[in-house]
Amino acid sequence: xxxxxxxxxxxxxxxxxxxxxxxxxxxxxxxxxxxxxxxxxxxxxxxxxxxxxxxxxxxxxxxxxxxxxxxxxxxxxxxxxxxxxxxxxxxxxxxxxxxxxxxxxxxxxxxxxxxxxxxxxxxxxxxxxxxxxxxxxxxxxxxxxxxxxxxxxxxxxxxxxxxxxxxxxxxxxxxxxxxxxxxxxxxxxxxxxxxxxxxxxxxxxxxxxxxxxxxxxxxxxxxxxxxxxxxxxxxxxxxxxxxxxxxxxxx
Numbered sequence: 001x002x003x004x005x006x007x008x009x010x011x012x013x014x015x016x017x018x019x020x021x022x023x024x025x026x027x028x029x030x031x032x033x034x035x036x037x038x039x040x041x042x043x044x045x046x047x048x049x050x051x052x053x054x055x056x057x058x059x060x061x062x063x064x065x066x067x068x069x070x071x072x073x074x075x076x077x078x079x080x081x082x083x084x085x086x087x088x089x090x091x092x093x094x095x096x097x098x099x100x101x102x103x104x105x106x107x108x109x110x111x112x113x114x115x116x117x118x119x120x121x122x123x124x125x126x127x128x129x130x131x132x133x134x135x136x137x138x139x140x141x142x143x144x145x146x147x148x149x150x151x152x153x154x155x156x157x158x159x160x161x162x163x164x165x166x167x168x169x170x171x172x173x174x175x176x177x178x179x180x181x182x183x184x185x186x187x188x189x190x191x192x193x194x195x196x197x198x199x200x201x202x203x204x205x206x207x208x209x210x211x212x213x214x215x216x217x218x219x220x221x222x223x224x225x226x227x228x229x230x231x232x233x234x235x236x237x238x239x240x241x242x243x244x245x246x247x248x249x250x251x
Contacts, residue, residue, distance in 0.1 A: 002026045002063075003043040004052045007147040007155035011116040012056045014144045018114050021059040025106045030066055031077075031098025043157055062110055069105060077101045081134075083127045083221050087234060088245070091211060099124055100131050107137060114140040118147075120154050122232060122247045126221055146246075148174065154246045166239035169207035173235060176201035176213075177248040180233045184250045189227045191215040194250075202237055209238040218249060 004026075015022040026049055033039035046063065053061050077097055084096035107115070117125045122143075129141045147155045152174035153167075162170060180198040188194055199213040213235045217224050224231055229251025236245045 001028045001032075001042065001157070002049050003045055003157035003160075004049045005147075005155050005157065007118055007120065009052065009056055010147050011118060011144050012053075012058060014142065015114070015116050016057070018140075018142070022057075023060045023062060023110045023112070024053050024058050025110060026061060026063040027069065027102065027106070029098055029102045030070075031101060032095050033098075034092050034095065041161075043160070062106070064109070069102065078104045078131065078135075080127050080131065083123070083130055086221060087123050087212065087214060087216070088236065089123075091236065096124070096127055100127065103128055104131070104135075104137075107139060112139055114142060116142050116144050119143045119249075120146045120156070120246065122218075122234060123221060126219065152178070154244070156244060158242050158244065161242045163240055166207055166242065169205050170239050170244055172202055172205040172208055173237060173244060173246040174248075177233055177235065177246060180215075181248050181250055184227050184231075191224055191227055191231075194227055194233065198233060198235060202235065207239055211236040211238070211243075215250075 012022055012024065026046070028042050028044055030039055050061060078100040080096040080100045089096060117128060119125060125143050132139050132141055149155065151171050153159065153171050154174065159167065176198040179201055180194045183194050183197045195213050195215050199210065202208050202210045202213065213233065215224065215227060215231055215233050216222060218230045218232045227250055231250045232247055233250065234247040236243060
């Protein structure tokens with residue numbers, strides 16, 4: 001959605017490992033926002049984004065307007081299914097319907113052989129993989145590892161909206177997830193215990209307001225009875241008026 005940072009450019013680098021021609025799509029999708037204020041305040045530095053794409057050597061940039069994507073009379077949407085009903089789903093009604101709709105349209109416009117998505121939006125990645133399989137789109141979906149700041153905070157276009165104090169506090173997310181993964185690597189397999197390790201650390205940060213910490217299967221996003229290498233711990237929390245998400249795979 002623009003405001004490109006090192007995390008986005010890592011997708012470009014990963015794409016060039018698999019293809020000769022790389023297309024970047026940039027579109028701030030109104031269907032993905034539950035609050036108009038969040039949509040209105042979302043950064044749109046298109047000139048900077050285009051310069052970064054040129055410097056990265058991309059073949060083309062597709063940056064349509066909202067009126068191009070959703071002209072008068074538009075009414076067709078792509079329903080994401082059960083994968084969208086938990087985690088981020090209840091917190092952001094309609095968000096993933098907007099994601100699946102716009103990604104399908106962007107796929108149609110660019111006709112990719114392979115498409116790169118960051119693992120930071122892990123639920124989105126799982127939903128898109130399911131959608132591509134269900135609709136027989138014939139596109140290889142690649143999840144690219146999270147790119148982090150020097151202190152562990154996952155890169156996000158929203159990070160620039162954090163106050164200095166909230167920015168310092170937000171590091172607790174990656175540290176808590178790391179502690180949960182360490183507990184698993186030390187032999188803990190009880191999901192409740194692993195989740196509690198992360199949740200207690202986040203709750204102990206006075207500037208954080210936790211929405212959820214959950215351990216799920218990495219493909220189905222369903223809760224598991226026993227943690228294994230395929231499980232993922234996901235979290236969302238508020239710092240001031242900025243909502244951040246993060247996750248870690250146990251394996």
